[in-house]
Amino acid sequence: MLFRTVCCLLSVSLFVATGCADNAGTAAKPPATPTSGTVAKETSGEDSKIEAAINELSEEDRELAKAQKFCAVAATGRLGSMGKPYKVMVEGKPVFLCCEGCESEALKNPEETLAKVEQLKAASAK
Numbered sequence: 001m002l003f004r005t006v007c008c009l010l011s012v013s014l015f016v017a018t019g020c021a022d023n024a025g026t027a028a029k030p031p032a033t034p035t036s037g038t039v040a041k042e043t044s045g046e047d048s049k050i051e052a053a054i055n056e057l058s059e060e061d062r063e064l065a066k067a068q069k070f071c072a073v074a075a076t077g078r079l080g081s082m083g084k085p086y087k088v089m090v091e092g093k094p095v096f097l098c099c100e101g102c103e104s105e106a107l108k109n110p111e112e113t114l115a116k117v118e119q120l121k122a123a124s125a126k
């Protein structure tokens with residue numbers, strides 16, 4: 001009886017393991033909508049994802065994105081959390097956004113956007 005149970009567990013875990021490998025694309029996806037309030041807390045998995053996305057940038061851009069750390073429009077949007085940070089030039093200055101969707105907002109108020117970037121850089125330099 002006991003042996004049978006163990007056997008069952010083994011085959012189940014084997015099945016799960018193969019199932020995971022087969023569906024790696026879908027199974028690895030984190031929940032699409034993070035609940036508000038948990039955004040500030042990143043797991044190490046989130047960090048490595050962000051790191052990888054930022055590493056897609058050129059070396060120069062990478063340093064800027066790391067210094068800015070957060071989207072200049074969506075303050076809670078960690079650069080890299082939505083893939084490669086989106087770079088836009090605002091009055092000749094490079095500004096990083098979490099996604100392309102923030103571009104129009106960033107260009108609408110260039111002064112505000114640049115001020116926000118300075119704020120973000122100052123905050124992350126601490």
Ligand SMILES: [Zn+2]
Pocket residue numbers: 071073074077097098099100101102
């Ligand atoms: Zn965005």
